């Protein structure tokens with residue numbers, strides 16, 4: 001059924017290069033696999049590049065003094081005071097995960113007096129419980145700050161962005177709303193995978209980039225070496241990179257100074273017809289959909305009749321305001337400003353992220369370029385434990401989708417789990433986050449099936465996948481690449497101690513614990529980035545599980561031919577442990593098509609039909625045993641085996657481990 005694959009061409013990947021453009025990508029269906037009778041399966045492949053960095057052990061113990069003492073916080077803090085457009089700066093912070101974006105954002109909010117000390121809690125912008133618990137940014141956030149430099153008031157709009165590889169889609173959205181970006185790099189770690197990916201996104205958006213070397217308070221910080229690396233690897237001038245410690249509050253005023261002096265103000269197009277780009281939105285149970293936007297042209301007033309250019313819907317703006325970072329209503333917003341609208345929008349589809357808002361009467365001629373469609377990489381089934389919660393689950397997913405444009409879902413039903421949804425996510429972390437949010441915010445109890453990737457039948461040319469990671473770890477990482485059916489493509493030493501390894505891997509191999517393995521084999525120093533290269537013909541098989549001769553569809557899985565026997569054996573053994581014994585002997589088989597590749601049998605519960613037969617004739621005993629055997633045969637033919645829920649879950653977990 002399946003053909004040996006001649007794994008595609010070597011992707012053209014001159015290192016380093018900007019992240020691939022996903023525009024025009026086909027909107028993915030949420031089905032995990034499609035096996036038409038006449039087609040050959042192909043699976044999605046990832047193009048990985050492992051960057052290897054030797055951890056620096058040198059302690060520099062340096063400190064940096066602050067310049068720009070003329071910048072002072074505005075004590076009056078009139079956040080709503082209007083400033084001329086020349087005094088507006090829209091910027092975002094981009095960085096690799098954990099390099100200190102949120103900590104820096106906190107310090108900026110504090111120093112500008114946007115947040116009073118008593119209101120301040122760590123990671124102020126990470127206001128989701130989950131974000132705080134995990135210490136990561138999931139959703140982008142926006143905040144307007146006021147600052148006075150040389151007696152001149154400025155309005156600084158900060159858009160915080162997530163750093164995890166799963167959420168780069170959110171990053172691309174915030175970049176489109178800014179003129180500049182602070183590129184935060186941990187001075188003890190150096191350039192990492194998402195540093196590069198995000199810088200390329202920023203360059204594509206023509207942003208002014210200000211390099212910021214953070215964590216200089218750490219003994220292992222080497223800001224000068226990291227500056228050289230940035231220049232060498234990215235080609236960004238670091239002669240006036242800012243040295244800072246977001247944690248200790250060192251260099252924060254330098255950063256504010258640089259934002260004002262180096263990032264250009266937005267263009268003044270207040271007289272043009274309104275065009276505002278929706279960069280985020282969320283659902284408020286009382287006000288309906290709240291839309292976050294950046295005005296590119298024109299002005300908007302409270303009470304205006306607005307028109308969403310893509311959805312073709314119109315509404316009256318009941319409330320407009322700024323994000324300070326809490327919502328503060330205002331009467332009017334001008335080109336270059338960032339704000340929110342509440343217009344009693346009930347339908348999620350009416351105000352999509354990436355759509356352009358204009359006036360109903362004086363419409364703009366063309367809409368703004370939207371965002372690339374988020375591509376789902378990982379899929380899983382979500383089923384409510386209590387079948388009655390299905391409508392609630394649908395509702396919750398719809399609301400979450402509004403807040404999370406990258407989440408995709410479509411209804412699915414399964415004989416074992418009932419009605420649920422097959423959902424598409426950006427990655428495993430995204431999947432976990434969605435599941436936790438559904439459970440916490442919407443009070444649902446859910447069963448999640450094992451994550452899988454999409455398989456398609458015809459090869460299509462896709463985009464590029466790339467990943468980065470760490471020099472002394474080259475060996476073990478290459479082993480990992482080989483184990484996961486990867487194809488080694490290229491290795492470059494980009495500096496003396498850093499190497500990038502480029503691999504192409506099937507996405508299915510990345511879905512499990514690849515990232516954890518990468519981190520553990522490199523003692524945490526490797527980082528990775530990936531993009532999608534397309535579908536490739538591969539030797540895949542559909543592995544069916546038959547219980548009592550009947551196929552159990554939810555347990556069917558697609559695996560590589562070489563792993564089919566191991567997976568089949570493990571699955572049948574596990575099922576044997578988990579399915580309760582029946583009155584009859586129960587065969588449990590793993591099959592590829594009609595061929596049984598692994599088999600176990602569960603012995604029958606045996607009632608001692610001879611117990612009352614003391615002594616007596618042997619023919620009487622034989623008769624009783626024969627009758628029992630016939631009864632069992634009949635039972636086996638009509639008997640329905642109930643596979644307990646835990647068996648499904650345990651098997652799905654096992655499947656994930658084995659695969």
Ligand SMILES: Nc1nc2c(ncn2[C@@H]2O[C@H](COP(=O)(O)OP(=O)(O)OP(=O)(O)O)[C@@H](O)[C@H]2O)c(=O)[nH]1
Nearest residue numbers: 097098099100101102103136137163215245246247
């Ligand atoms: N020593 C030191 N630690 C810092 C500094 N800045 C941030 N950290 C720590 O680094 C860790 C990560 O900081 P975050 O601000 O959450 O990083 P982030 O880049 O926002 O991470 P994501 O939101 O997940 O992308 C936290 O434990 C911070 O306390 C610094 O200047 N010095």
